[in-house]
Amino acid sequence: MKKIVLAAILCCFLGVANAQEMKFGKVTKEELSEKVYPKDSTAKAAYLYKSKNIYYEYDGTTGWRLVTEVHERIKLYSKSEQEAATKVIKLFKRGGHDEKISSLKAYTYNLVGNRIKREKLSRRDVFNEETSKNWKTQKFTMPNLQDGCIVEWSYKKKSPYHYYIDDIAFQHYIPIKKLDIRLRIPEYFVFKKHYKGYLFTYFKESAKNRTINFTYREKDSDFGATTSQYRQRVDMKEMVYTLNENYIPAINPSEPYSSNITNYIGGVKFELNFVKYPNSSPKYFTTTWEDVVKKIYKSSNFGDELRKSNYFKDELASVVKSATTATQKISAIFTFVKNKMKWNKKYGVYTQKGVKKAYREGTGNVADINLMLTSMFRAAGLDANPILVSTRDNDTGVLSVPTIDGFNYVVSAVKLGKGYVVFDASEVYSEPNVLPLRAITRQGRIVNPDGSSAWLDLTPNKYSLENSNLFVTFNDDFSVKGMLRTSYANSLALDYRNAKNHVKDEDLINKLEENYKIETEGFKVANKLMIGKPILRSFKFSGEDMVEEISGKIYVTPLLFLATTTNPFKLKERKFPVDFGVPLKYKISVSIQAPKGYKIESLPSSEVITISNEMCVYGYKVIAKGSKISVISQLQVNSPVVTPEFYNELKEFFNRMIKKQAEKIVFVKE
DSSP, X not given: OOOOEEEEEEOOOOSOSOOOSSOTTOOOHHHHHOOSBTTBTTOSEEEEEEEEEEEEEEETTTEXXXXXXXXXXEEESSTTOGGGGEEEEEEXXXXXXXXEEEEEEEEEEEEETTEEEEEEXXXXXXXXXXXXXXXXXXXXXXXXXXXXXXXXXXXXEEXXXXXXXXXXXXXXXXXXXXXXXXXXXXXXXXXXXXXXXXXXXXXXXXXXXXXXXXXXXXXXXXXXXXXXXXXXXXXEEEEXXXXXXXXXXXXXXXXXXXXXXXXXXXXXXXEEEEEOOTTSOOXXXXXXXXXXXXXXXXSTTTHHHHHOOGGGHHHHHHHTTTOOSHHHHHHHHHHHHHHHOEEOSOOOSSOSSOHHHXXXXXXXXXXXXXHHHHHHHHHTTOOEEXXXXXOTTOTTOSOXXXXXXGOOXXXXXXXXXXEEEEXXXXXXXXXXXXXXXXXXOSEEEEEOTTSOEEEEEOOOOSOEEEEEEEEEEEOTTSOEEEEEEEEEETHHHHHHHXXXXXXXXXXXXXXXXXXXXXXXXXXXXXXXXXXXXXXXXXXXXXXXXXXXXXXXXXXXXXXGGGSOOSOSOOOSOOOSOEEOSSOEEEEEEEEEEOXXXXXXXXXXXXXXXXXXXXXXXXXXXXXXXXXXXXXEEEEEEOOSEEOGGGHHHXXXXXXXXXXXXXXXXXXXXX
């Protein structure tokens, strides 16, 4: 019996078109007449239909192709929602093997009188852009957008990278009225599924028998040099994944404290586990984080760059000349690199210019700068290693599947005692263990000199502080005057410096007076460039209409213009976490002198408000001594991340805090 050498597998998928309930182009007058989305009257746009049909086909010349058919119909209740009428398709390319788009058709529909008028997207309005070495986009915006119009497009995407199925989103920034997704995967390709987000929607799975043709070659004889090609019909199974959902709610990208909202969109990631053809052993593709890091480390743009040190040797000796302790060396080197290097706003785990060129030119991406920093630490005799992290805006920021794309940023760490101190020299105002918000993450992968790696907990463990001292007195006409001193430390100091160090004092004063409805004088900010010390801001103020006089009594809100009056959490239900970024403490200490000729009649009660596990704690304490009143208000966020099951509790926590801060001190005439 001749040995069959399996060269390729040919799969003829006939009739693969998805059984769509909505036919392309069959837009109705009822759809065009609809004024609001039935499940969300605030929606400015909605998917009336969103369909994705994914399957495999085989070409005898080029081999397997992964085909994705897309059909989307979107209603614009307001023409201002132009983003919803814009489509951006990402396409991967490498070595002449490009993903391609075909069969594109797109129309805008408007109701003119009693007639549906449609306008076709012109080919000249489809733009192709090379966004990087391996990525390009095809982009278009639909024409003739009017209030109430409908846009619709369909296309087919073919990819030679059949081992990689694009992530599939079940949710979007606008609601989806009807969602249909179908995948058909030959039994030869076995994938793992990783669901993400908080939608909790899952595929229905089934298996289907199919008959396929495969092609193989074999020698004509044991000693012959010629081969012949043969075709054979083989029964196979394919896994079928279907999802049919109605009325999927939007996920709001503008919700406060959301981190990267993309990480919370309901969806699924397919990871190729192994490939097994008939009469062959399985070939496994599943990787580990250790494997991923080793691949990064072996790259000439990471490990080789990390080992270079001659380019800074002479300057480093000068930098650490007077340093006698490890802490002094760390401080000197960190400050030197921050001052010498300017970040070009580019992320990456690989150097962009290479450390020598970046050092010479004084600019580079985050890997250029922080691998350089790590090399200098090591050259100074410190136990330093780079840490690979995923930024908050990285689409794969939720590190559930081992992949090189899971990391897009590098920081540096030095081991001191039993712990690590983390640094990011791309941020000029950063401090040891105070990373910029973009790089704050729960964990990172520390890379040892031999290329091995391990997870390192990077959860911020020290509070960022805002501490205000408010001194208040009253004029005879019951207008208010006083002084406010505020200090900002750690991440809040970093935020202040980034937001305001480049702003003129005059503009800062104008903003304060506008926001607080006060007049100021003597505005000062200290330590703006003293990194590691808290920002200190102070000013005198005066203002009217801060008290109420009713029937001879004076009513005063103790925190005045510093009181919280609006709850940032407004949703009835939130299906993704609240992310404050770091632990926080906001403390306001108020000293109030009673108006001349008045005495205290009543005070707000002291109170402590908490939520489960003391994730957030609010304390409000009022003490009177003679004619002087002291108030201490402190909001403490102990858990930077509050999961959805505690959202309503958190919302009510803020409502109670706002209500408490609105309580009045009452003065009566002596």
